[in-house]
Amino acid sequence: MFNRDGFTTSIWQSTSEPYQSLHTGTLKKEFDIIIAGGGITGISTGLLLQKAGMRCLLIEARNIGFGTTGGTTAHLNTLLDTPYSTIKKNFGEDNARLVASAAVEAINLIRKNIREYAIACNFVEADAYLFAQNESQDKELQQIADSTNVAGVPMEFVEKIPIPAEFTTAARVHGQAKFNPIRYLYAIAGEFEKAGGIILQHTRVTAVEETAPLNVSTGTDAFTCRYLIYATHIPPGVNLLHLRCMPYRSYAMAVRLSNNNYPEDLCYDMYDPYYYYRSQVIDGENYLIAGGKDHKTGHEENTEKCFEHLESHIRKYFQVAEITNRWSSQYFELVDGLPYIGQLPGSTSGIYVATGFGGNGMIYSNVAALTLSRILTGQDTDYQKLFDPGRIKPIAGFTNFVQHNADVVKQFLGKLLPAEKLEVLSGIAAEEGRLVKYEHHKLAVFKDAQHNIHMVHPVCTHLKCDVQWNVAERSWDCPCHGARYDVDGKVITGPAGRDLEKVNIE
Ligand SMILES: Cc1cc2nc3c(=O)[nH]c(=O)nc-3n(C[C@H](O)[C@H](O)[C@H](O)COP(=O)(O)OP(=O)(O)OC[C@H]3O[C@@H](n4cnc5c(N)ncnc54)[C@H](O)[C@@H]3O)c2cc1C
Incomplete structure (x- = not known):
């Protein structure tokens, strides 16, 4: 079974093993195109571009099919x-x-x-x-x-x-x-690799410097490319698109x-x-x-x-x-009925995005693949104007990858909260997650089957909304822009790029 961004198991998961990338050995550092995201959008786009002669690197934070593509109904x-x-x-x-x-x-x-x-x-x-x-x-x-x-x-x-x-x-x-x-996704991922494309799984794009060429960092490695495509379902960082999806x-x-x-x-x-x-x-x-x-x-x-x-x-x-x-x-539901496929609003260089597919992402992912491959290989396409994310105008203050996360108040880091003061913990059942108040602070608490307490600061690191407990998927979900975290605050899905702050108890 392959992993997905949820606790429940989709029919596709229980009938398919994890995708095995072909790539081994040392990696080149320069590419024409880097694609972040190994769902149907990233792989479909990568295949067309690689076949068109572009040197492509596809970087997937977890495993191929981890995102909504592994939980679709197709x-x-x-x-x-x-x-x-x-x-x-x-x-x-x-x-x-x-x-x-x-x-x-x-x-x-x-x-x-x-x-x-x-x-x-x-x-x-x-x-x-x-x-x-x-x-x-x-x-x-x-x-x-x-x-x-x-x-x-x-x-x-x-x-x-x-x-x-x-x-x-x-x-x-x-x-x-x-x-x-998933059978389709794995097959086209294999064709992408056979055509010379490289897939790196369990690697996250963590930062991009908008130089020419672009510098793309994964925390442990750095690459350069002419174009970067966010096929991450929703782009990371802070962007106007988060207010539209x-x-x-x-x-x-x-x-x-x-x-x-x-x-x-x-x-x-x-x-x-x-x-x-x-x-x-x-x-x-x-x-x-x-x-x-x-x-x-x-x-x-x-x-x-x-x-x-x-x-x-x-x-x-x-x-x-x-x-x-x-x-x-x-x-992600669309505000005006059409997805956003094209240059990322607020980005001046070669950063592209495909997002806002609603319940038609099997189709729009392929529309994105056609549109982006045509744009990036210099072909004209009527789809460019139709789906242009630039149909919404960036507001001052919104730029790609704004480093706003740095100002999240570090309230609990390194502190040990005395267990006896957290009386409320005794009222939480095993496998239950709940937002509780401690003195003047809110805490997001989960008690696992062994009665171990997992506690995090419930403020989403994306734009500071309070996360909510999702009992079916055992995750803390942000109602504002869709970031999701596991019970220890680790990011499951963007747009957040940073984990929730962990709270330790004595
Ligand atoms: C229950 C459900 C049913 C649906 N049914 C249908 C349907 O019947 N027909 C239809 O057309 N659509 C359907 N959809 C919509 C469709 O499934 C999605 O739109 C589509 O799967 C999205 O694909 P994607 O590749 O864009 O994103 P995803 O599949 O979410 O892939 C994004 C990938 O990016 C990775 N990632 C995220 N951040 C980073 C980073 N910084 N660096 C590297 N990788 C990163 C993630 O790990 C993930 O694997 C359904 C959706 C849902 C929720």
């Missing part, structure tokens, strides 16, 4: 979460069409890679069904169908849907797909059905947040994968309850024989 859609009507309203009709054609091109890139490299990832072409269950959803569905058709993605009303749910109206789109994202947590389950009634196609209801269903064959076994119950990160007191709701929802429609996996993961 629907491949041209029917996007942001309705084309919203895209049309915000960016115009021509751009809504351009987004649709970008989504088609992204799925085609995946199809092409699977064909060219003979990737066994259970890729299956499928239709997507969106179904309404009341009058207001009927109206909304009609609007979505109209705008989807105008954008160039044919959507037709149908009488039947592939799951046993009651509905009032339903519509279908052809040309969607599903696959095993809102962190959300989403829940998924893989179940075996007693009646083998697995839907071949992709299905979505129209609630907000919506539930979705599909099936996936892995190593000869069929699974139903269902998801939903999304909420803003840090805004749900008991994240275990989200699994309970999801499970009872699945049982309404399906005969569940066994729940094999339940997991949750984080994504």
Whole structure:
């Protein structure tokens, strides 16, 4: 099993071993391009650039697939979460069409890679069904169908849907797909390496000097490159994009059905947040994968309850024989409906970013790969302007990698808090995390199964919001910009670059 940024185990984790990089021996120090992040965005982009003759180094803080790519549900859609009507309203009709054609091109890139490299990832072409269950959803569905058709993605009303749910109206789109994202990711990572690209796992990009060439530091090593791409899901440091991308947590389950009634196609209801269903064959076994119950990160007191709701929802429609996996993961919702792909706002040199994919990151990661590879190899692309992160203007004071972390007050460092004064600790159950007050300070406390106390200062090192306990994933999550820490305060996911301050007790 490979590691992921959560305590729960996704279906992809329990069916795949860790990726083994080919690279051994000493490493060159100069590259054309350095990519931070070994999820689907980083690897897809690296493969195109390496194949185009660029010398690429891909640096992954943990292991390939550690981030949201290891916790996705891997629907491949041209029917996007942001309705084309919203895209049309915000960016115009021509751009809504351009987004649709970008989504088609992204799925085609995946199809092409699977064909060219003979990737066994259970890729299956499928239709997507969106179904309404009341009058207001009927109206909304009609609007979505109209705008989807105008954008160039044919959507037709149908009488039947592939799951046993009651509905009032339903519509279908052809040309969607599903696959095993980790089998695909590992295969293209292998092709990237075979083409001469280098993958360094368990290495974090910690700082960048905006010189020419760029100096990229990993704490233990330093490299130079012409261009750096943050394929880190959300860029590290402090950037205007953090104010435009809102962190959300989403829940998924893989179940075996007693009646083998697995839907071949992709299905979505129209609630907000919506539930979705599909099936996936892995190593000869069929699974139903269902998801939903999304909420803003840090805004749900008991994240275990989200699994309970999801499970009872699945049982309404399906005969569940066994729940094999339940997991949750984080994504970033977009403020204006489109992702940010291009030069990092506030950066004057060759730093690029791909972020804000919402629930369509399988598609937008490939749109990013196409866009960035074209920009960095000097080709024109209409996508550059459409997805330009510079469509938002940097405000004074926001620069890349601002060293603001230095001023986080060192309140507890080196101090030993007397255990007997922390009476509240006795009230915390094993495996429980809680924010508690000590004198005038807040502390984030977790008691493990052996009753050892893990205590950290709960102020996020990114922009100083208070972290919240995520019981399902055993992590401290920042509701503001999505940074996450383990029970000892170690960074699990950015944008924070520094651990929470640890508090010791006698
Ligand atoms: C529950 C759930 C279901 C989803 N389902 C779908 C779906 O059905 N279809 C769809 O299209 N999208 C879906 N999405 C969205 C999609 O999964 C994500 O958008 C996509 O996986 C993001 O990929 P990524 O490569 O950009 O980021 P990630 O997969 O998060 O990869 C980023 C990597 O960067 C590394 N990293 C971070 N900081 C550094 C650093 N400083 N140095 C080096 N490495 C670093 C991390 O360790 C991580 O491995 C879903 C999301 C969720 C949460």
